[in-house]
Amino acid sequence: MLNKPSFTGLVGKAVGFLAKLPVLKRLVFNRDYSYLMRLGTVLLWVGGPSEIFFYWYESSQGYWDSLQIRFLAAIGMASLGVVDWRTVKGWLPKVYWELVLFIAFPFQSTMALLHNGAIDYYFTSQCAMFFILGMMTKAWMIPVHIVIGSGLSTLGYFLWYGWDAKLLAHSLPAQVNAMFCGIVSASIMLVLESYHRRITEAKVALAKAEETEKAYEELKIREELIRIYVRPSLVEEIRAGKDPSKSQPVIRNLSIMFCDIRDFTKLTETLTPYERQMFLNQYFSMMTRPIVDNGGEVDKIMGDCVMSVFPDGATAVNAAISMRLELQKFNETMFKAESPMIRNGIGIAKGDVMQGNFGSFEKLDRTVIGEAVNIASRLESKTKMYNLDVVVTEDVIRDMPAGSAHYRWIDNVQVKGSTRHIKLYEIYGHQPPEVRQYKDDTRELLEKALMIYFQKGFRDASRLFRAMLENVPPHRLIANDLMDNILRYYIAHCDAWINNPNGTWEEIQRWEGVHVFTEK
Numbered sequence: 001m002l003n004k005p006s007f008t009g010l011v012g013k014a015v016g017f018l019a020k021l022p023v024l025k026r027l028v029f030n031r032d033y034s035y036l037m038r039l040g041t042v043l044l045w046v047g048g049p050s051e052i053f054f055y056w057y058e059s060s061q062g063y064w065d066s067l068q069i070r071f072l073a074a075i076g077m078a079s080l081g082v083v084d085w086r087t088v089k090g091w092l093p094k095v096y097w098e099l100v101l102f103i104a105f106p107f108q109s110t111m112a113l114l115h116n117g118a119i120d121y122y123f124t125s126q127c128a129m130f131f132i133l134g135m136m137t138k139a140w141m142i143p144v145h146i147v148i149g150s151g152l153s154t155l156g157y158f159l160w161y162g163w164d165a166k167l168l169a170h171s172l173p174a175q176v177n178a179m180f181c182g183i184v185s186a187s188i189m190l191v192l193e194s195y196h197r198r199i200t201e202a203k204v205a206l207a208k209a210e211e212t213e214k215a216y217e218e219l220k221i222r223e224e225l226i227r228i229y230v231r232p233s234l235v236e237e238i239r240a241g242k243d244p245s246k247s248q249p250v251i252r253n254l255s256i257m258f259c260d261i262r263d264f265t266k267l268t269e270t271l272t273p274y275e276r277q278m279f280l281n282q283y284f285s286m287m288t289r290p291i292v293d294n295g296g297e298v299d300k301i302m303g304d305c306v307m308s309v310f311p312d313g314a315t316a317v318n319a320a321i322s323m324r325l326e327l328q329k330f331n332e333t334m335f336k337a338e339s340p341m342i343r344n345g346i347g348i349a350k351g352d353v354m355q356g357n358f359g360s361f362e363k364l365d366r367t368v369i370g371e372a373v374n375i376a377s378r379l380e381s382k383t384k385m386y387n388l389d390v391v392v393t394e395d396v397i398r399d400m401p402a403g404s405a406h407y408r409w410i411d412n413v414q415v416k417g418s419t420r421h422i423k424l425y426e427i428y429g430h431q432p433p434e435v436r437q438y439k440d441d442t443r444e445l446l447e448k449a450l451m452i453y454f455q456k457g458f459r460d461a462s463r464l465f466r467a468m469l470e471n472v473p474p475h476r477l478i479a480n481d482l483m484d485n486i487l488r489y490y491i492a493h494c495d496a497w498i499n500n501p502n503g504t505w506e507e508i509q510r511w512e513g514v515h516v517f518t519e520k
Contacts, residue, residue: 037080037084037093037097039135039136041081042081043077043078043080043081043136044077044078044080044081044082045081047073047074047077047078047081047104048074048077048078048081051070051071051073051074051077051104052070052074054070055067055070058112063112063116063121063122064112064115064116065112066108066111066112069103069107069108069111070108072103073100073103073104073108076099076100076103076104077100077104079100080097080100097137098137098141098145101133101136101137101145102145102148102149105129105130105132105133105136105145105149106129106130106133106145106146106148106149106150106153107149107153108129109122109125109126109129109130109178110126110149110150110153110154110157110171110175111153111157112125113125113126113171113174114153114154114157114167114171115157117167117170118167118170118171118174122174123173123174123177126174126175126177126178127174127177127178127181128181129178130142130145130178130179130181130182130185131181131182131184131185132185133145133182133185134181134182134183134184134185134186134187134188134189135185135186135188135189137186138186139183139186139187139189139190142179142182142183142186143179145182146175146178146179146182150175150178150179154168154171154175232292232297233297233366244357244366245357245364247356247357247366248356249354249355249356249357250354250355250356251352251353251354251355252352252353252355252368253350253351253352253353254309254310254311254350254351254353254355254368254372255309255310255311255312255313255315255316255348255349255350255372255396255399256307256308256309256310256348256349256350256353256368256372256373256375256376257291257296257306257307257308257309257310257316257319257320257346257347257348257376258305258306258307258346258347258348258376258377258379258380259287259305259306259308259320259323259344259345259346259347259380260304260305260306260344260345260380260381261283261304261305261342261343261344262343262344262345262384263343264303264304267340267342280304283304283342284301284306286323286326286327286330287306287323287326287327287344288306288308289326290319290322290323290326291306291308291319291323293319293322294310294315294316294318294319294322295310295311295315295319296308296309296310296315296316296319297309297310299367299368300365300367305380307373307377309368312350312399313348313350313392313395313396313397313398313399313400314399314400314401316348316350316392316396317348317390317392317396317400317407317427317429320346320348320390320392320427320430321390321427321429321430322430323346324346324389324390324430325430327342327344328430330342344389345380345381345382345383345384345388345389345390345391346380346383346389346390346391347375347376347377347378347379347380347381347382347383347390347391347392348376348379348390348391348392348393348396349372349373349375349376349379349392349393349395349396350372350393350395350396350399351370351371351372351375351395352370352371352372353368353369353370353371353372353373354368354369354370355367355368371417371418371420374415374417374418375393375415375418375422378415378416378417378517379391379392379393379415379424382413382517385489386410386411386426386485386486386489387485387486387488387489388410388426388485388486389426389427389428389430389431390426390427390428390430391410391424391425391426391427392407392424392425392426392427393422393423393424393425394422394423394424394425396425397425405429405440406427406428406429406436406439406440407425407426407427407428407429408425408426408428408439408443408446408447409423409424409425409446409447409450410424410425410426410446410450410486411423411424411450411515412424412454412513412514412515413514413515413516413517414514414515414516414517415517416517416518416519421512421514426486431483432473432483434473435473435483435484438471438472438473438483438484439484442468442471445464445468446468446486448464449461449464449465449468449490450490452464453490453493453494454513454514455513456497456508456511456513458493458494458497458498459494459498461490461494462490462491462494462495462498465487465490465491465494466487466491468487469482469487469488469491472484472487
């Protein structure tokens with residue numbers, strides 16, 4: 001006949017089986033106190049003062065209490081909060097931690113329970129103390145505290161004061177309930193610690209993943225730095241596996257834009273080098289973002305000048321309008337603050353240019369050269385002469401969609417370095433509504449006056465220019481200035497032809513109806 005296994009044997013086998021489970025064993029029987037020792041600050045600010053409060057309260061109610069035990073517990077809990085025991089290596093911090101908990105909870109509560117006859121108050125107090133203990137110690141330490149803390153404290157009490165079976169019978173339910181409370185709170189802490197460990201493991205896994213991608217991220221950072229310092233198209237070539245240094249020059253039909261600040265030296269002469277840098281960086285941010293947003297590419301920044309290229313004239317004009325609108329918002333803020341405002345000029349030309357690498361083995365620059373580049377640069381510098389914002393060539397206007405408004409013919413010129421006669425136009429789509437309306441309404445009249453002027457009818461042209469000047473809106477931000485200054489430019493030219501004492505009929509006859517720019 002087979003012998004039935006005893007209850008103790010079954011429990012032993014069950015415990016042995018559970019202990020062999022890797023996950024459960026790692027959770028319950030781990031000796032990592034780092035999570036628990038985070039509660040040291042709570043013991044410092046709550047545990048220590050609580051010892052003082054309960055000693056005063058229980059003594060005032062006539063209960064037995066021990067000042068010596070309370071003092072040891074308070075000092076111990078204060079030390080747990082002051083010293084960062086997580087930084088102390090070895091077994092010492094764990095032993096000290098459990099020793100303080102032993103004095104503060106099982107030993108103190110058991111002695112108070114027995115000294116006060118296991119009354120209901122201390123019955124509840126014992127349960128509460130072990131519930132708190134379960135939060136402060138490891139789960140597998142609860143039975144240890146029950147056996148050593150409560151058990152030895154009970155044994156020591158009866159050895160010292162004599163055996164009392166009735167007191168023992170009254171105290172045992174409190175001990176059992178206290179152990180149950182400790183196990184419950186320890187289980188709660190076990191779940192929280194498990195959750196904390198899962199988060200920590202996830203963070204570690206994430207850190208490893210980040211390390212794995214570190215090389216890729218560094219490559220992206222370097223790529224972004226290259227993109228900032230060189231043309232984005234070069235980055236795309238490198239990303240595609242090409243060698244930009246070996247690319248061959250090509251002829252492309254592009255629109256070229258130059259944008260420069262007027263009177264930059266005067267505007268920034270009172271600024272420190274650092275302030276000047278911040279000023280320019282803020283300005284360039286306003287200017288370069290519309291270029292990129294409208295399909296252009298910043299070719300280079302030269303001092304306070306920005307050179308950019310566009311696939312066609314329409315995108316270049318749209319970028320110029322956006323740039324001027326950004327600058328107007330900035331200048332309105334500067335005007336309200338009574339600070340100097342920024343004025344700039346934009347010149348745009350279109351034509352065949354050579355795009356390629358120019359420089360030497362030590363320094364190469366991917367850029368464009370050609371007549372359109374020269375013309376755009378000259379137009380930008382002449383915007384100050386016209387006192388206009390945006391000046392473009394006729395080739396640029398041809399790229400604009402049919403029915404596009406807000407541009408007008410302003411001059412026939414021949415720039416330095418070119419033999420071509422070029423028709424110039426002003427773009428004014430960025431200007432205030434009343435100015436756009438005025439220029440739209442007078443566009444045909446201005447064209448008529450220009451035709452008369454270039455046909456050498458200077459007196460009749462002068463009368464038309466002066467009549468138009470009377471209806472020009474004043475400038476919003478600049479005192480004693482107008483929103484259309486091209487009229488003054490032509491009135492001065494008419495007066496020069498009419499009043500020139502050295503002029504002769506032959507000189508006028510030789511004039512081809514083109515303004516020749518002999519300077520840059």
